[in-house]
Amino acid sequence: MRVALILLFLLSLGAIPGSLIPQSGTDAAKVQEFKDAHTTLGPVYDRLGLFHVYSSVWFSAIYILLFVSLIGCIVPRTWQFVGQLRGRPPGAPKRLNRLPAYATWRTGAEPEQVREVALKVLERRRFRAHAAGDAVAAEKGYLRETGNLLFHIALIVMLVAFAWGQLFKSEGNKLIVEGGGFSNTLALYDDFKSGSLFSTDDLTPFSFDLKNFTGTYELTGPNKGTPRTYQADVTYSVGAYGKEKKTTVKVNEPLEIGDSKVYLTAHGYAPVVTVRDGKGNVVLHDAVPMLPLDSNVTSQGAIKVMDGYRNARGVKEQLGFAAFFVPSFAGDGNGTMFSQFPALLNPRLAVSAYHGSLGVDAGIPQNVYQLDTSRLKQFKTAKGAILKQRLKPGQTMKLPNGAGSITFEKDVKEWANFQVTQQPGSDWALAGAFGAILGLAGSLFIQRRRVWVRATTGADGVTVVEMAGLGRSESAKLPEELGDLAALVHEQAPTKTDEPDPAVAPPVPAEGAEKQ
Incomplete structure (x- = not known):
């Protein structure tokens, strides 16, 4: 057991770099x-496996040794x-008066009657009891060891469960625009x-649309500006021919489909843009x-x-636009291109245009x-300035020399x-956590104790009890x-009081004694 505790301590120490180092x-x-x-x-951290602590050799070694040690503790116990x-x-034991809790009295009941009473009292108190010679032996609190x-x-x-989850887990992200x-x-x-033993065949077959x-x-x-609610209205179906269902996914309220859970983790905006070539196509x-960004x-x-896309000379090219978007613009002359509120109140789209190869x-x-932009050239105005513009919804920026436009x-x-x-394995891990809490509570708060009742002449x-x-x-x-137990036994085997012997005559006053 001592080895298991040391290994558990080492495991907790080994997990610290996993939370401090990327x-x-x-x-x-x-x-x-x-x-x-x-x-x-x-390089030192890399050799020590500190960038992948939970899959490193040394962490796995502690993990496996702890597993073996726990089994070695459990089986013999x-x-x-x-x-x-x-x-x-x-x-x-022969001398009960040496034990930490002790009581004794003399009674007029027979020893057999006292032992019978004690046996019933102890059994009513859920002790495992039996008569052993001139005494009753009882024990209680087995749930502590359980x-x-x-x-x-x-x-x-x-x-x-943790190891199983790490080997077969999968986790992916997908950004979906409304309507997608x-x-x-x-x-x-x-x-x-995914985990090292994960297979694509393990993926739960389902699909969903963000409405x-x-x-x-x-x-x-x-x-002000703090989110109150985030929710995504989706329709989903399970399998290739599953019936379409509607649901709402909220933060910390995932959509559960089989073994998969779909969490809502982030949101943003997707401005709709139209790019045309010089001919208006x-x-x-x-x-x-x-x-x-904030x-x-x-x-x-x-x-x-x-x-x-073809440029004004008819040559195939690629276009690129670096874009900044704010849902709530402060207004012209009221600051830089930073949003003042997360809701869509006064949107603006700032773009600068490039042409060439996107790579x-x-x-x-x-x-x-x-x-x-390593293979791109920036569009410039007739005056040689960099072409950039802040657009309102519905506005268009024209590219120079008939190169096209963006709306x-x-x-x-x-x-x-x-x-x-x-x-x-997450359900098993949760069950194990609950079981560990219950077991720990039982081992801490339930006391295992033994009681003996001896009745002799x-x-x-x-x-003598x-x-x-x-x-x-x-x-x-x-x-x-x-x-409490002694009081219950004493009720049916009370203390014997010393009574005068009737065979002995009471003393008689001598003659001539002064009368009181």
Whole structure:
């Protein structure tokens, strides 16, 4: 047991770096930032596995050793406990008066009657009792050891559930604009990570569409702008031919489908833009998601035209627009391009235009929300200034030399980010946690104790009753409980009082004695 406690302590110590140091499984970008900022510590941490603590060799070794140690504790103690349950409480020691709780009295009842009364009293108090020679032996509090075993078994269940969940878990994110949908296939996730034994066949087959997103905010007071409600109205179906159902996903109220849970984790705006070439042909008409930069949803994004565009000379090119969006603009002359409130009250879209190659044909992954300008040239005005403009809904910015235009349409949609998680073993982990709490409570608050009642005939022929108690652990309640038991036995075997012997005549006053 001591080894298990040491290993449990080491496991808790080993988990500390996982909460203090960026982990590659949760945020690979922060890990890279840490390595770039700490050129000396970074390689050392990497060799020690501190960037992936929970899957490192040393953490797994502690984990497995703790598992083996717990089993080594449980098996012998279980057999010992089973043997105690199958056996009987041990007989009374020779000298009960040496025990910490002790009571005695003399009674006129026969020893057999006293033992019979004591046996009934103890059984009514849910003691396991039996007569052993001239005494009754009883024991109570077996649930203490049961709780102890339950606690250790629950720890094993939690360890197994945790390991199972880490091996077979999956977690992915998907940003969906109002009117868009998602099917639970690997190719449609924006990012996805899973356990080492996870298979794509384990994905729960379902799909859902985002019909509408609603967000409300505090309008006044010190908490102005604080979100009050975020909810996404969706329709979903299970399987290829499942019936479509409606539901609402809220923060901390996920949509549960089989083993998968769909959480609402973030939201933002997607202004609808239309890009035309020099001939007026529409080359892009779409709602473009913008990523929030602050609590008032000042947002940044990129508008990319990858195909279908030709410049004024008829040459195929790609267009890119670096964009900033604010849902509540302060007004011209009232500050910079920062939103004053998270709700859509006075939207503005600021864009600057580029042309050339977006770099998407190079086969190198890139962020769809950022613009790589390394192969792009910026449009400039006739005066040589950088072409940029802040657009109201319905306004258009024309590109120079008949290169086309971009229009900020009057429609602004909202998007919601959903996290789809599949964590097998979570129910078992929860059951193990409850079991551990119950077992720990039982082992702490239930006292195991033994009581003996001895009734023998004294030298003068009077029955002597002795009661004593012994706890497996120190308890101030044991003397009190023994006193209650002694009172119940005493009711039916009361103390014998000393009565005068009728064979002895009372003393007679001598003659001539003065009368009082």
